[in-house]
Amino acid sequence: MSIFDKNFREIFSSQIVSIIGGLITGTAIAIYTDKLLLIPGMLILLPGFLEMRGNISGSLASRLSSGLFLGVIKPKHYNTKIIRGNLWASFFEAMAVSLALGILAFLFNYFLLGVYTPTIIILPIIAAVIANTIETVLTLFTTFYLFKKGHDPNNIMGPFVTSTGDITSTVALLISLVII
Numbered sequence: 001m002s003i004f005d006k007n008f009r010e011i012f013s014s015q016i017v018s019i020i021g022g023l024i025t026g027t028a029i030a031i032y033t034d035k036l037l038l039i040p041g042m043l044i045l046l047p048g049f050l051e052m053r054g055n056i057s058g059s060l061a062s063r064l065s066s067g068l069f070l071g072v073i074k075p076k077h078y079n080t081k082i083i084r085g086n087l088w089a090s091f092f093e094a095m096a097v098s099l100a101l102g103i104l105a106f107l108f109n110y111f112l113l114g115v116y117t118p119t120i121i122i123l124p125i126i127a128a129v130i131a132n133t134i135e136t137v138l139t140l141f142t143t144f145y146l147f148k149k150g151h152d153p154n155n156i157m158g159p160f161v162t163s164t165g166d167i168t169s170t171v172a173l174l175i176s177l178v179i180i
Contacts, residue, residue, distance in 0.1 A: 010155040021163020025050070028170050035177055041109040041120050042173075048101045049124055049173065052094065053131055053165035057139045060090045061157035064143045068153070075148050078140070087140070091132055098128035119180050126179060131172035135165050 029036065029046070036042045063086050067073035073082055102121035109115045139161055146153045 007152065007155055010151055014156040014159040018159035018163040021167055025163075025166040025170050028167075028174075032174055035174065038177065039120055039123065040113060040115045040117055041105040044108050045101055045105040045120065045124055046173070048104075049098070049127065050166050050169050052097045052101070052128075053135060053169040054162035056090050056094050056097075056132075057135050057161035057165050058158050060086055060136065061139050061143050061153060061161055064140065065147065065153040065157065068143070068147045075144055078144070083140070087136055090136055094128045094132045095125065098124040123173070123176050123180060126176040127169065127172040130175055131165070131168045134168045134172075135161065138164055138168075 036046065064073065064083070067082060068075060073080065077083075099121070102124045105120045105124075106117065109117050109120060139157070142160065143153045143157055146156055
């Protein structure tokens, strides 16, 4: 048995994608720091928001992958009750966590900094709608695609959705800043 078997190659390549995604996200944040600092408390909000997206999409990918391996989910059927339930659950979870993050950032601003910024409550919700729409579709189709091609989505999807989640979350936050 070779050290560089199929699992090693899948995990290694997904980690490379994750590193590149992290570099892209870090660069975008560094370039747009002046925009992010326009609203006090954004640096309180940012880490939790970025972490949330990867965790929710990672859980979704894991549930889809388990369903595919167990045969509960068929690889050619996207519109089933189980898949719709998982998609809605990840969407509502993102909305609830975004609201909680917004409220925590608002309370931090108000009580510790003495700054009244109610827009920081709505900002992560708008960004979560944008990021979740992109990331959920990407997670669903990528998990199914990898499974159909004979890869183990459990090896690949964790780092993949973490890096794509960071990128989409950063872009979604910047878009929501422009909207507000």
